[in-house]
Structure formats: C-alpha cells, structure tokens
Amino acid sequence: xxxxxxxxxxxxxxxxxxxxxxxxxxxxxxxxxxxxxxxxxxxxxxxxxxxxxxxxxxxxxxxxxxxxxxxxxxxxxxxxxxxxxxxxxxxxxxxxxxxxxxxxxxxxxxxxxxxxxxxxxxxxxxxxxxxxx
Amino acid sequence: xxxxxxxxxxxxxxxxxxxxxxxxxxxxxxxxxxxxxxxxxxxxxxxxxxxxxxxxxxxxxxxxxxxxxxxxxxxxxxxxxxxxxxxxxxxxxxxxxxxxxxxxxxxxxxxxxxxxxxxxxxxxxxxxxxxxxxxxxxxxxxxxxxxxxxxxxxxxxxxxxxxxxxxxxxxxxxxxx
Ligand SMILES: [Zn+2]
Numbered sequence: 001x002x003x004x005x006x007x008x009x010x011x012x013x014x015x016x017x018x019x020x021x022x023x024x025x026x027x028x029x030x031x032x033x034x035x036x037x038x039x040x041x042x043x044x045x046x047x048x049x050x051x052x053x054x055x056x057x058x059x060x061x062x063x064x065x066x067x068x069x070x071x072x073x074x075x076x077x078x079x080x081x082x083x084x085x086x087x088x089x090x091x092x093x094x095x096x097x098x099x100x101x102x103x104x105x106x107x108x109x110x111x112x113x114x115x116x117x118x119x120x121x122x123x124x125x126x127x128x129x130x131x132x133x
Numbered sequence: 134x135x136x137x138x139x140x141x142x143x144x145x146x147x148x149x150x151x152x153x154x155x156x157x158x159x160x161x162x163x164x165x166x167x168x169x170x171x172x173x174x175x176x177x178x179x180x181x182x183x184x185x186x187x188x189x190x191x192x193x194x195x196x197x198x199x200x201x202x203x204x205x206x207x208x209x210x211x212x213x214x215x216x217x218x219x220x221x222x223x224x225x226x227x228x229x230x231x232x233x234x235x236x237x238x239x240x241x242x243x244x245x246x247x248x249x250x251x252x253x254x255x256x257x258x259x260x261x262x263x264x265x266x267x268x269x270x271x272x273x274x275x276x277x278x279x280x281x282x283x284x285x286x287x288x289x290x291x292x293x294x295x296x297x298x299x300x301x302x303x304x305x306x307x308x309x310x
Binding site for chain 1: 217235239242264284
C-alpha cells in the first residue's frame with residue numbers, strides 16, 4: 001500500500017467516525033428514548049407515505065401488507081423489531097431490535113421503513129388495513 | 134499481429150472476464166456476507182472490474198461490468214436488486230477510472246475508491262426508492278465497510294495482476310500498479 005492509498009483510507013475512516021459522532025450528538029440533542037419507550041412513537045412508512053404511527057410503550061403487532069409484500073412489525077418492551085417478512089433478502093428481520101431515536105429498520109424490497117420518532121412528530125393513529133393484537 | 138487478431142483477442146478477454154465475474158456473482162449469492170446492513174456485500178465480482186481496468190480500455194471494462202450486472206441481476210437477482218447493482222456499479226466504475234489517473238494511487242487505493250463509491254451509489258439508490266432520507270444514517274457504516282472491502286479486493290487484485298500475463302508479457306513489466 002502506497003502513501004496516497006493510506007491517506008485515502010485514513011480520510012475515509014476519519015470521515016466515517018466523524019459522521020458517527022455527529023449522529024450521536026444529533027441523537028442526544030433529540031433526547032434519549034427511555035427503556036420503556038414512553039413519550040416516543042413508532043412510525044411505519046411504505047413507499048414514502050406514512051402507513052401508521054403507534055406508541056412505543058404499548059406492546060403490539062402490526063401487519064403491513066402493500067403491493068410489494070407482507071411484513072409483521074412487533075412493538076415490545078419499548079423496542080421494535082421486524083418479526084416476519086416475505087421479502088426475498090430477509091435483511092429487515094435480521095436487523096433485529098431498534099430502540100434509539102435515530103434507528104431505522106429498512107425493508108428495501110418492500111420500500112418499508114420503520115422508525116422511532118418523537119411523539120410530537122405525529123400523534124394520530126392513521127393505520128389503515130392494520131392487524132393490531 | 135493484425136488489427137483483426139487484436140479485436141478477436143479483445144473480444145475473447147472481455148467474454149472471459151465477464152464469465153469469471155458471473156461466477157463470482159454466483160459465489161456471492163451462495164455465500165452472502167450478512168451484516169444486517171441493507172445493500173452491504175463484499176462485491177467479489179468487482180475484482181474483475183479492478184483487474185480489467187489495468188489492461189483493457191475503460192469502455193471495455195464498462196461493457197464487462199454491465200454484462201455481469203444485467204446477467205446476474207436477471208439470473209440471481211430479485212425485484213429491485215438490479216437497480217441497486219447498477220447504481221453501485223456505475224458509481225464505482227466512474228470513481229475508479231478517475232482515481233486511476235491520480236499519480237501515486239496504487240491498485241489498492243483505486244479499489245478502495247471503488248468500494249466506497251459502490252456503497253454510496255447503492256445508498257443513494259435506496260434513498261430514492263424508499264423515499265426516506267433517514268436511510269442516510271447508514272452512510273458512515275457503509276463508508277467504513279466500503280473502505281474495508283475495497284482494500285481487500287485491492288490486495289487480491291494486486292496479487293492477480295502480479296502473475297497475469299497478457300500476450301506472454303507480465304502486466305507489471307510495462308506499467309505501475
Ligand atoms: Zn425485508
């Protein structure tokens with residue numbers, strides 16, 4: 001590896017670490033999510049449109065069926081995870097639990113994004129065609 | 134060697150490299166490197182693009198990469214995966230062609246730039262597809278990962294380039310890699 005290669009590598013790593021640090025600062029500025037999720041919401045967006053919003057501190061399962069496919073989102077004990085999906089890659093299920101204010105679960109094939117948002121970001125429950133147990 | 138012979142050789146090289154790239158793509162489908170990050174993969178097939186850049190014209194490398202992406206997209210891909218592969222492949226190739234012109238940047242640095250821009254292209258495509266800017270939060274992780282895979286592919290490419298002979302002559306005899 002030549003000197004310029006090392007410089008490029010170092011610059012890339014430094015930029016990544018700096019961005020990670022800035023994201024942490026951003027996240028802290030928005031306030032930390034308590035362990036039980038009180039005061040925060042789970043927002044599911046499909047194809048760029050809000051599909052529904054639910055409180056993070058209430059356990060439930062949400063089935064999302066779009067023309068792209070089927071996903072089952074679970075809210076439990078102040079965290080969210082994708083329990084099942086019929087997408088070809090299955091990345092969304094393997095992404096596991098999220099519980100911080102900047103985390104997202106993405107199902108790229110289904111154009112689905114699950115995110116944790118401040119309760120101020122949306123109060124109303126507007127989930128259509130939703131299975132909530 | 135006549136012009137016709139040269140053309141035949143070029144076509145043969147391109148077809149051979151495209152075939153090797155297809156096999157690498159298939160290997161990657163068989164053994165997916167799962168990091169839980171959408172779109173992150175090792176990109177073993179990119180090795181062919183990196184190696185090709187050092188003894189073919191950029192246009193020929195573009196042809197090989199395009200053939201590989203379309204063929205493997207139709208054969209092993211699903212849904213939108215072709216779009217991500219195209220975005221990643223185009224960004225990566227453009228970055229590598231430009232970086233190769235920088236004096237003092239070896240094949241490892243060129244491949245590093247390719248890895249970084251491959252992930253950047255895929256991320257931008259993903260943001261456009263799901264229409265959610267929040268995906269940019271995957272940027273730093275993908276940047277780190279792209280750098281790492283770029284270095285690995287670069288080291289492998291260097292090993293290949295050191296032994297490969299084109300028309301009986303070692304590539305490294307008349308150019309710096
Ligand atoms: Zn999925």
